[in-house]
Amino acid sequence: MVSSTAAAAVAVAILIWTPEAEAQDLSGRATVVDGDTLIVEGVKPRIRLYGIDTPEKKQTCEDEDGRRYLCGGRAAEALAEILGRNGRVRCTEEDRDRYGRIVAECRTRDGTVINEELVRRGWALEYDAYSDGRYGAAQASARRAKRGLWAGRFEAPWDWRRAQRKKTAGG
Numbered sequence: 001m002v003s004s005t006a007a008a009a010v011a012v013a014i015l016i017w018t019p020e021a022e023a024q025d026l027s028g029r030a031t032v033v034d035g036d037t038l039i040v041e042g043v044k045p046r047i048r049l050y051g052i053d054t055p056e057k058k059q060t061c062e063d064e065d066g067r068r069y070l071c072g073g074r075a076a077e078a079l080a081e082i083l084g085r086n087g088r089v090r091c092t093e094e095d096r097d098r099y100g101r102i103v104a105e106c107r108t109r110d111g112t113v114i115n116e117e118l119v120r121r122g123w124a125l126e127y128d129a130y131s132d133g134r135y136g137a138a139q140a141s142a143r144r145a146k147r148g149l150w151a152g153r154f155e156a157p158w159d160w161r162r163a164q165r166k167k168t169a170g171g
Helices: 005-014 071-083 114-120 136-145 157-169
Strands: 027-034 037-040 046-047 060-062 068-070 088-096 104-106
Touching: 005 071, 005 088, 027 071, 037 088, 046 114, 071 114, 104 114
Parallel strands: 046 104
Antiparallel strands: 027 037, 027 088, 037 046, 060 068, 088 104
């Protein structure tokens, strides 16, 4: 015979537990959406890489010779290169953004922190407004060595987006 206390405890546990409350396994084969966003098979929604920001797809930058190029595309290529052929990742959720995406730090199969590696290669900036400073050393290294974006001239992605919004708003 089950005591009323035990039955009540089971009922409360059933009411509290929901599938959403269960920790989601954030690992699998990843594909690149853009420089800082991944789709991991079996994981919903998309994953936005924590603490970094990369140029937008239509954003242009200048290389060391002053030639314009689509730097958002280069950032996406760098992310694909870091993922490698097998593309397997394991991500740790840090937060959710206003679009409902998972914000996470992700690692490749060999343990490379993807977020940090993109910054180290110069194709992502530490997003100071949302990071805890964990990629600052990688950014300083990329800047000193003039890797990626740092080899030429660029506008920070958050500033570029703000300017685009002003243009479309007529101001």
